[in-house]
Amino acid sequence: MDKFRMIFQFFQSNQESFMNGICGIMALASTQMYSAFDFNCPCLPQFNMAYGLGILLVPPFILFLLGFVLNNNISMLAEEWRRPQGQRGKDPAVLRYMFCSMAQRAMIAPAVWVSVTLLDGKCITCAFCTSVPVETLSNASYPLLSQEEIQRVLARIPCKEIYNGQELIANEVAIRYLRCISQALGWCFVLLMTTLAFLVRSLRPCFSQAAFLKSRYWSHYIDIERKLFDETCAEHARSFAKVCIQQFFESMSTDLVAAHCHLPRKASADAGEASKKLLGITDQGTMNMALKSWHRCKPPLHLHPPALPSGNGWAGEGQPPMHPSAPRRETAAYYSLV
Amino acid sequence: MDRFRMIFQYFQSNSESVMNGICGLLALASVKMYTCFDFSCPCLPQYNMAYGLGIMFVPPVILFLCGLILNRQSLVMLDEWRRPRGHRKKDPAVIRYMFSSIMQRAMVAPVVWIIITLLDGKCLICAFSGSMDPEKFVGFASITPVQLEQLLAKVPCKDDELMRNNTSRKAVSRYLRCWSQALGWSILLILIIAAFLARWLRPCFNQATLLQTRHWSNYIDIEQKIFEETCCEHSRLFAHKCILHFFESMQQEIKLHSFNLPREGERDEGEEDLLRGITDQDQVNKLLKTWYYEKPPLDVS
Numbered sequence: 001m002d003k004f005r006m007i008f009q010f011f012q013s014n015q016e017s018f019m020n021g022i023c024g025i026m027a028l029a030s031t032q033m034y035s036a037f038d039f040n041c042p043c044l045p046q047f048n049m050a051y052g053l054g055i056l057l058v059p060p061f062i063l064f065l066l067g068f069v070l071n072n073n074i075s076m077l078a079e080e081w082r083r084p085q086g087q088r089g090k091d092p093a094v095l096r097y098m099f100c101s102m103a104q105r106a107m108i109a110p111a112v113w114v115s116v117t118l119l120d121g122k123c124i125t126c127a128f129c130t131s132v133p134v135e136t137l138s139n140a141s142y143p144l145l146s147q148e149e150i151q152r153v154l155a156r157i158p159c160k161e162i163y164n165g166q167e168l169i170a171n172e173v174a175i176r177y178l179r180c181i182s183q184a185l186g187w188c189f190v191l192l193m194t195t196l197a198f199l200v201r202s203l204r205p206c207f208s209q210a211a212f213l214k215s216r217y218w219s220h221y222i223d224i225e226r227k228l229f230d231e232t233c234a235e236h237a238r239s240f241a242k243v244c245i246q247q248f249f250e251s252m253s254t255d256l257v258a259a260h261c262h263l264p265r266k267a268s269a270d271a272g273e274a275s276k277k278l279l280g281i282t283d284q285g286t287m288n289m290a291l292k293s294w295h296r297c298k299p300p301l302h303l304h305p306p307a308l309p310s311g312n313g314w315a316g317e318g319q320p321p322m323h324p325s326a327p328r329r330e331t332a333a334y335y336s337l338v
Numbered sequence: 339m340d341r342f343r344m345i346f347q348y349f350q351s352n353s354e355s356v357m358n359g360i361c362g363l364l365a366l367a368s369v370k371m372y373t374c375f376d377f378s379c380p381c382l383p384q385y386n387m388a389y390g391l392g393i394m395f396v397p398p399v400i401l402f403l404c405g406l407i408l409n410r411q412s413l414v415m416l417d418e419w420r421r422p423r424g425h426r427k428k429d430p431a432v433i434r435y436m437f438s439s440i441m442q443r444a445m446v447a448p449v450v451w452i453i454i455t456l457l458d459g460k461c462l463i464c465a466f467s468g469s470m471d472p473e474k475f476v477g478f479a480s481i482t483p484v485q486l487e488q489l490l491a492k493v494p495c496k497d498d499e500l501m502r503n504n505t506s507r508k509a510v511s512r513y514l515r516c517w518s519q520a521l522g523w524s525i526l527l528i529l530i531i532a533a534f535l536a537r538w539l540r541p542c543f544n545q546a547t548l549l550q551t552r553h554w555s556n557y558i559d560i561e562q563k564i565f566e567e568t569c570c571e572h573s574r575l576f577a578h579k580c581i582l583h584f585f586e587s588m589q590q591e592i593k594l595h596s597f598n599l600p601r602e603g604e605r606d607e608g609e610e611d612l613l614r615g616i617t618d619q620d621q622v623n624k625l626l627k628t629w630y631y632e633k634p635p636l637d638v639s
Binding site: 083084086087088119120121136137170172173176177179180183184187188190191194195197198201202205206209217220221224225228229232233236239240243300301302303 | 375376378379380381382385388389392393396397399400403404406407412413416417420421495497498499569570573574576577578580581585613614616617618619622626629630631632633634635636
């Protein structure tokens with residue numbers, strides 16, 4: 001038990017580092033996903049922008065939600081938020097702390113996806129190739145084309161194999177331009193995120209350190225209390241089940257003895273231990289009946305006090321039970337979900 | 339378990355080595371980021387300088403901020419700086435020591451980035467190819483200024499059709515790279531000499547004060563860690579007691595309200611304790627419902 005308690009303590013005091021680990025794994029997963037993803041710009045004027053911006057913005061949203069789903073504290077937050085007040089007041093500061101720390105961790109993987117996408121440049125190139133400044137980038141003499149023609153030609157910029165506007169704008173020039181803009185946006189985004197993170201982290205001790213320590217303590221407390229309660233309930237369920245099953249076997253044994261109307265001999269003292277474990281069932285037929293009865297008619301969820309002394313067999317001189325044992329032929333006994 | 343405790347203790351007593359480890363990891367991350375980053379100079383007159391210098395200076399700022407964020411000691415220092423005086427005096431020397439050690443560690447990754455950028459040369463070539471003096475290079479000497487600007491801006495792009503076999507482009511490129519690498523190596527040399535002198539000359543000045551400040555700065559760090567550990571331990575015991583009280587109060591309530599009083603049976607004491615008097619489906623349901631609807635107050639006196 002000491003061993004489990006120490007492991008428990010280690011994870012509790014390092015719950016933050018455990019959550020940080022999951023956060024880091026998700027960030028790595030996000031970069032891996034991006035490199036595995038086969039980006040295919042449609043190269044059509046109406047679809048480029050939607051595709052490019054979709055790839056830029058939809059996966060981060062999914063990763064953000066996934067960050068919440070994988071965080072097992074979300075159910076704790078929901079429970080604490082929705083529980084009736086009862087005898088214990090609710091502290092909104094604790095709820096805010098829990099939500100903020102979960103949201104911060106969930107934001108990391110989406111931010112990594114957006115940065116990697118912008119620094120790579122394919123999405124922005126695809127989305128904005130039709131908005132390239134033709135006048136500044138075009139070759140000295142370019143054929144006069146209608147607006148739609150120009151749009152169609154520009155839309156093919158990301159697809160080098162089918163690009164047919166080399167006289168209008170050289171493909172490499174346009175791609176370099178767009179990629180430069182994309183990378184500049186990417187670095188600015190990363191700088192902005194890092195600055196925000198730095199400000200959040202460094203301004204907090206300057207303003208509300210005492211309130212922060214309080215919220216952090218009680219948020220850990222709620223988590224530990226929930227885990228201990230589950231542990232205690234599991235222990236209780238185990239003991240309950242053990243006693244219930246023991247009583248079942250005892251009552252089976254009494255039944256069989258009453259039905260066969262013969263008193264078993266008192267077991268000798270040396271075989272006492274082993275026969276105790278057999279719970280009064282000593283042959284195949286009896287065992288089969290016990291198993292059938294267990295399946296067809298489970299005992300009620302009510303641990304009555306034992307009707308017999310701890311020996312096996314009905315000893316007539318024993319005290320009869322103070323209360324009759326609960327009826328055994330009940331049907332539809334249900335189990336509550338602990 | 340002893341092993342976990344020992345690892346935990348090791349990290350507690352060696353926060354300096356943990357921070358050095360993080361600093362080294364950030365420096366490696368900076369190298370990796372540079373090699374993974376696909377540098378592509380726009381080769382346009384107005385954009386080259388901004389792009390080149392941007393790539394040289396913006397990531398170091400990001401790495402510096404990351405170095406400050408990832409360093410646990412920065413929070414400890416801020417805490418110590420902003421705390422009310424209370425019963426404990428504040429020593430500005432300790433805060434200064436912590437600040438300078440945090441800054442030194444945070445500066446490593448940005449400096450690594452800048453030096454790698456300079457030694458590689460692409461950033462400087464991109465940024466300054468447009469500012470070259472055309473007289474020095476044969477191929478650019480006799481063309482109109484507008485065309486010159488365009489051509490010089492395209493120097494960093496080797497694969498551009500205009501520049502593909504241009505020998506003057508290679509000359510400009512080599513010239514700028516030479517300057518870039520010279521700058522890189524000089525900065526590296528100056529920094530290493532500065533670090534060497536600082537480390538070597540420091541024991542000559544104020545060694546006793548330094549030992550004191552270092553001791554107290556480690557102390558503050560360890561004290562905070564132990565406080566957090568004790569709080570966790572305390573909240574665990576508090577929760578344990580709270581739950582036990584809850585089960586006892588449930589047991590008492592059941593005894594008051596129910597009519598079948600459980601007889602003192604011959605069950606083991608062990609099982610009896612674990613069941614805590616709750617021996618019925620309804621009792622268990624009631625217990626769980628009460629736990630949700632009426633959590634016990636936070637008071638275990």
